[in-house]
Amino acid sequence: MGSLPSQGPRTLSGFYAYVEQGAITVQASAPTKCLPGDLREVVGDIAAKFGTVSIESTHRTAGHNWRAGGARHSLHLSCRAIDMRVHSRTRGLMAYLRSRPEVGGLKIYRNGLIHIDNGERRSW
Template identity: 45%
Template sequence: MKNSLHTQSGGPTAHPPANSSASSAFPGSAGGRLFASRVPKPANLQRIVMVLAIILLALALVGCASYSASRVNYPNATVTYSDTKWCVPRRLKRVLQEVAGQFGNVSVTSTKRWWLENWLKGGARKSWHRKCKATDFSVRANPDQVVRFLKSHPDVGGYKYYPAGFYHIDVGPRRTW
């Protein structure tokens, strides 16, 4: 059979004859185009790329839902006391453990104060330290985040961050100064 020539928009185009064996020469071909049904169209290709990008992003973020840039868990962090440990109320000990778990090692610097020590440190006359119900500690963390944590904790009454780098917590009424 002869090839027929057609002119469209000024130029000749060759088309295979209708009964040509070229159109079915390859398995899976349709009308001379190889695997035409399996090649995605450009619009579908964009959707596929977008879906794959979303899946990759989701896989990259698996496990990040509990991660916060401001808080990293420190399961091996410790609370060390350079003052008497026996007089710290149990609920404040729990708070200190939680602070250590959230922000890192905690160093307790002041717990029980006698009246003279309290006076020399500039403490309030009715300080909770004198009643053995307060503690001062330090932790290497962002002060705003630690204060936010202490403020939201139900076992903390009074709380304060001092620019010298330590925190005060006690079991008194809810307040800061």
């Protein structure tokens, strides 16, 4: 049996590279591996263009979603939504997010938390 050729060291790119560099921070209670790649890509692009991003919430159990005041059919239940904060310059951020076809749901809450998901295009 032959062996596979060595591919050398793997380097992280995109979302996970920004996590490793600290440009994206993730709450321990917010898994990211379940997120669709298109949403991870959007968050990586936000970190590159606007500065540090803190991911506060991704997947939620039904109980957690209820306690958080989430909608009954929230996309957090299927790990298709992200609540985050952007800590640097945010001028133009909402327009940028509206321009991204990957972003369906978009909401900025009074406390500065930004929700994005990959559902139908909507805001509330």
